[in-house]
Amino acid sequence: MEAEWALGDSLRMLTRFTDAMPRYERGLELAKEQKDTNSERVCESGLGTCLRFLTRYEESLPHAERALALAKERKEANREMEAEWALGDSLRMLTRFTDAMPRYERGLELAKEQKATFDERVCESGLGTCLRFLTRYEESLPHYERALALAKERKEANREMEAEWALGDSLHADPL
The missing domain is CATH 1.25.40.10 (Tetratricopeptide repeat domain)
Structure with missing residues (x-):
């Protein structure tokens, strides 16, 4: 799971947003299965960011909202700020x-x-x-x-x- 979102992060940093999205999506599936809220937040945030850079703003909203909710739930002020x-x-x-x-x-x-x-x-x-x-x-x-x-x-x-x-x-x- 972590390898999926880490690969997604690397692809996103290379501005390969469409390539990064399936990595985040797979990471998100695994994170939910394993109830890993940190990985879930990372994947939601990554998906939201990719969609924003692809100018798919409406689609990015639920991911950004979920990343924000998870950051608040986990009491991660720095991640809440970014979200x-x-x-x-x-x-x-x-x-x-x-x-x-x-x-x-x-x-x-x-x-x-x-x-x-x-x-x-x-x-x-x-x-x-x-x-x-x-x-x-x-x-x-x-x-x-x-x-x-x-x-x-x-x-x-x-x-x-x-x-x-x-x-x-x-x-x-x-x-x-």
């Missing part, structure tokens, strides 16, 4: 901005507790994007500013560029 923002990402891509925001907010809360700056940046950016698409430009600014600061701190040039663009877009779009 929250992953679920937020799928909801945001489905333009369900008001549903995505609480996911990013909870992920952000957990990221700050754990001093996980990568995850904090993801959540800040996600919140900013939701607010911007809801035309709440002024409210989006502090989230983008924090995402930008974190991207600079982490030396993530591509994410810094995205935050700069989004910040400029929010400033430009606000009809004062």
Whole structure:
């Protein structure tokens, strides 16, 4: 079972999402048979991630929700944090901005507790994007500013560029 999801993880990291999915699916079957909730969470999360990268957002939701439930059940705050923002990402891509925001907010809360700056940046950016698409430009600014600061701190040039663009877009779009 672990070999299945480990292979799935490796294939996913190589961006071979369609190849990774059967590994996670088989790992999930075995995990459920053996009542191994850790492996089950890993497989659900992996399937959700693959589906998200394949832009199959609606299909990714049940996997992200199950990964979140298992992380909470197992009291794994770091995995809960990741599952929250992953679920937020799928909801945001489905333009369900008001549903995505609480996911990013909870992920952000957990990221700050754990001093996980990568995850904090993801959540800040996600919140900013939701607010911007809801035309709440002024409210989006502090989230983008924090995402930008974190991207600079982490030396993530591509994410810094995205935050700069989004910040400029929010400033430009606000009809004062």
